[in-house]
Amino acid sequence: MKDFSLLKEMVGIHAPSGNEGAMTKFLLDYIEKNKKNWKVQPEIFSGDGFQDCIILKFGNPRTAIFAHTDSIGFTVKYGKELIKVGGPVTEDGFKLCGTDSKGYFETELVVLENEDEPTKYEYLLDREIDRGTDLSFLPNWREDERFIQSCYMDNRLGVWTALQVAETLENGVICFSTYEEHRGGSVGFLGKYIYENWSVKQALISDITWVTEGILHDKGVAISIRDSGIPRKSYVDRIRSLAKESGIAYQLEVESAGGSDGNQLQASPYPFDWCFIGAPEDHVHTPNEKVHKNDIAAMVDLYVYLMKHL
Structure with missing residues (x-):
């Protein structure tokens, strides 16, 4: 089972929408310290022109992971x-x-x-x-053999997942975005940058979704067919085919509400395909967000698989 000490540290970082600086500094320090142990050394883009966002470029990318660093x-x-x-x-x-x-x-x-x-x-x-x-x-971390419960699993868990993928990623982009919880705003210029510089036009949204009557704990990571936004069916079908091929546990989500960085990509003037893929949590947007460890493992495994094969 994974060591979640990094995730525990991240949920305690104060970074509401518009004030993500502390999270950005933490991520840059973590990346600088740990990248020497990664399979490929990424190029790092941050600072002036990127506000509090970070882009990591690995090899010759085809697909980007977007994970928002802000909280409610x-x-x-x-x-x-x-x-x-x-x-x-x-x-x-x-x-x-x-x-x-x-x-x-x-x-x-x-x-x-x-x-x-x-x-x-x-x-x-x-x-x-x-x-x-x-x-x-106020952070209050609770962990047992099956579950982790804390504030801000949305979306520190999505960020943590992206960092797990970074360890073995050979070709791809990871974008750490901001403002997602409060109407978005950074994904437009991040999408512009990766499209215009590397022709990347496929995206996976590393975020956390809801436990509902159709999405349950311990049934695998959720692949969203739609929420308030509707991604292109042919792209989602490719992801579903690869997920089935991988043998990793997943479940299909269909909702009419909710949104993510994917909606912002779809609203951009660039031809991005996107799909939201994330572990489900209970007690959404409270101090008690609860996620099953098996769903976390499935989320990491599926992202690693998709970034290799998409």
Whole structure:
């Protein structure tokens, strides 16, 4: 079974949409330290012109993995009011944390419901937090023989999967994107760069999906036929054929809602094919996101297989 210490470290990194810098620094440090042990040394593209995104180019790429590094969270408005970053589930008493000019703090979410007004959110703390400070869920890692449960498996697990693939990847691109949880925005220029420089026009979206009546724990990684976006059927059919050929456990997802970096690629002016492939989790967008270890293993194995054969 895989060692998940790296994943445990990553779920504790504060990186809500728009403030991914700490995650970017962590990834660049990790890549620099570990790339010497990888089968192929990638070219690394980051910094000016890439905002907080990172592109890794291996060999002669045909296919790109996109994994978003940001998370959901909250922003301090005025006084003690909070507004959402992305779509976090809001439950009274959820533990939150952040850092402002006065230092690190931990607090609780307060949900204020009024029949005649929209629901409002506040924090519970004996001092005022600086206006504009972003907050994230307080990490609480739980692991047993079958499951991992923590905040931000979406999408630290997608990022972790991409790093596992990087160890043996010979030809391919890995794009670590930003802003995905809050309307996207970076995938357009990442897609432009890899298409115009290396003619890459196939993508796999390394992200985490939902446990539903049709997608269950311990049944394999989910291959999404559609969500709010509809990828090109001929491309998804190729992936399904390769998945069947691989013998790796997978399940087929069909949804009408939800979205990912794939939707942003489809909206770009470049002819990208894309498919969302990810392990399913329960308790989505809460501090208690729960994923089965067998589904994680299937996710890594399928990505490795697809990057070789697509």
